[in-house]
Amino acid sequence: MSYLNKNKKSGLIKTAFIVIVAVVAVSFFVDIKSIVDSKLDTKRLKSNIQYMKTFSVSVWKGYISASAHNAWDKVFNRK
Numbered sequence: 001m002s003y004l005n006k007n008k009k010s011g012l013i014k015t016a017f018i019v020i021v022a023v024v025a026v027s028f029f030v031d032i033k034s035i036v037d038s039k040l041d042t043k044r045l046k047s048n049i050q051y052m053k054t055f056s057v058s059v060w061k062g063y064i065s066a067s068a069h070n071a072w073d074k075v076f077n078r079k
Helices: 002-009 011-029 032-038 043-076
Strands: none
């Protein structure tokens, strides 16, 4: 049972990692920006994408950045 509980606790990190890897893998074969710019050329879509970009940057800067930098320093900058 402890194995199942351990997997549930790390689910968010694992899911985020898988999504990032999937986007990077797809971007090797398909230019995502060109698809959005040409085939899905609507003002609403571009507005939504800009909103999500702004939102994700503000979440990163406001909540995640400091913790991520502290964790990075603890793991990789040990003296």
